[in-house]
Structures are given as structure tokens and as C-alpha cells.
Amino acid sequence: NAGVTQTPKFRVLKTGQSMTLLCAQDMNHEYMYWYRQDPGMGLRLIHYSVGEGTTAKGEVPDGYNVSRLKKQNFLLGLESAAPSQTSVYFCASSAFFSGKGNEQFFGPGTRLTVL
Amino acid sequence: GEDVEQSLFLSVREGDSSVINCTYTDSSSTYLYWYKQEPGAGLQLLTYIFSNMDMKQDQRLTVLLNKKDKHLSLRIADTQTGDSAIYFCAESPNILTGGGNKLTFGTGTQLKVEL
Numbered sequence: 001n002a003g004v005t006q007t008p009k010f011r012v013l014k015t016g017q018s019m020t021l022l023c024a025q026d027m028n029h030e031y032m033y034w035y036r037q038d039p040g041m042g043l044r045l046i047h048y049s050v051g052e053g054t055t056a057k058g059e060v061p062d063g064y065n066v067s068r069l070k071k072q073n074f075l076l077g078l079e080s081a082a083p084s085q086t087s088v089y090f091c092a093s094s095a096f097f098s099g100k101g102n103e104q105f106f107g108p109g110t111r112l113t114v115l
Numbered sequence: 116g117e118d119v120e121q122s123l124f125l126s127v128r129e130g131d132s133s134v135i136n137c138t139y140t141d142s143s144s145t146y147l148y149w150y151k152q153e154p155g156a157g158l159q160l161l162t163y164i165f166s167n168m169d170m171k172q173d174q175r176l177t178v179l180l181n182k183k184d185k186h187l188s189l190r191i192a193d194t195q196t197g198d199s200a201i202y203f204c205a206e207s208p209n210i211l212t213g214g215g216n217k218l219t220f221g222t223g224t225q226l227k228v229e230l
Contacts, residue, residue, distance in 0.1 A: 031216050042220045045218075101165070102218060
């Protein structure tokens with residue numbers, strides 16, 4: 001049981017390049033999330049999904065797209081990377097109901113640098 | 116919208132108690148959480164409290180909730196060097212109102228434990 005995994009762990013892009021971050025969970029969770037973490041700003045929600053085939057915007061969606069074609073996977077895309085997207089990206093998942101409120105399980109993060 | 120605030124840094128000596136504070140604005144919060152982030156890792160749920168409780172104790176951890184002042188605190192007794200991490204306060208609304216179990220995170224408090 002790997003929990004939540006993220007690929008890749010590190011990436012350096014040039015401005016204007018595109019990339020996709022992959023998140024996978026093996027807990028059969030309905031909900032999945034993408035956050036970015038920046039110093040002094042905590043975690044901010046980019047996009048989330050309440051089930052296979054659904055996506056919704058979070059707090060900071062601009063410049064990102066997502067897809068959830070399979071229940072266990074949630075992809076985050078950057079079509080044209082900008083230096084402002086330099087950040088650490090975390091994926092998380094949660095069950096519809098759990099014994100600990102809305103507990104979310106986090107992946108280890110992807111550190112992205114855009115030059 | 117919801118807002119969660121924390122101080123950015125706290126330094127304590129090993130063996131002392133640590134108290135990390137958090138204020139939130141959403142009075143409809145049903146659960147409030149403390150997550151821990153160790154260096155280079157994702158967040159892990161440390162403890163949580165349901166909104167109808169005033170206090171929750173779990174081994175060295177004590178959570179106090181003042182709903183009137185919308186204030187949440189985390190006390191770590193006998194703080195150890197292994198407690199050095201970033202601690203995030205988070206809140207979530209009533210899960211029955213929909214929204215995919217979204218959490219709103221604070222900025223995080225960096226706890227440094229000195230020998």
C-alpha cells in the first residue's frame with residue numbers, strides 16, 4: 001500500500017515549456033487535490049476532483065489544467081510554464097467519509113523550478 | 116472566504132512545552148486539524164478536533180478550541196528535537212454541504228527545537 005505517489009520528484013523547466021505532474025493513489029479515494037506550497041503562504045488549492053471524470057477550480061487555478069480519467073490518477077498540467085509557477089506541488093486524496101473528519105493524505109511533493 | 120492565520124516561527128528548548136496558535140474566520144467549520152510537515156516530505160495529519168469539543172488530548176498533544184474567539188492551539192508537552200517541523204492548522208466546512216472535503220490551510224508555523 002503505497003498511499004499517494006507523485007511523479008516526478010524534481011523538475012526544471014524553461015519559461016514557455018509544458019509538463020504534466022502525475023499523482024496516483026491506491027486507497028480508492030473519491031476526492032483528489034492539487035496544492036502548491038510557497039514560503040510564507042501555506043498550501044493553496046489549485047484544482048480538485050470529487051470523482052472520476054470531474055474536476056473543479058480551487059483558489060489559484062490560472063495557468064494550470066487537470067484531468068481525472070481514472071479514479072486513482074489525477075494529472076496536473078502546465079501548458080506554458082512561467083517563473084511564478086516555481087513552487088513545491090503536493091497532491092492529496094481523501095475518502096468521502098472517514099473516521100478523522102476530512103483527513104487528506106498527501107504525496108511527497110514535486111519541486112518545480114521554472115527558469 | 117475562509118482565512119486561517121498562524122505565526123511563522125516558534126523556537127523552544129528541548130523538554131519545554133510548545134504552544135502553536137491559529138485563528139480562523141469560518142464559523143461553520145466542523146473540523147479543525149493540525150498537520151505536520153517534516154523537511155522534504157508531504158503533510159501528515161497529527162490530530163484533529165470536532166467543532167463541538169473544547170479540548171482533545173492525545174499523548175503529548177493537547178488541542179484547545181475556543182469557538183467564540185475562533186482560536187485553535189496545539190500544545191506539545193516535553194518537546195523533542197524530532198518535533199522540529201512545520202505545523203499547519205486547517206479547517207473544513209460541513210462535509211454535507213459538498214465542495215469535495217476541501218481544507219483551508221494556514222501559513223504554517225516552523226517549530227525549531229534547540230538543545
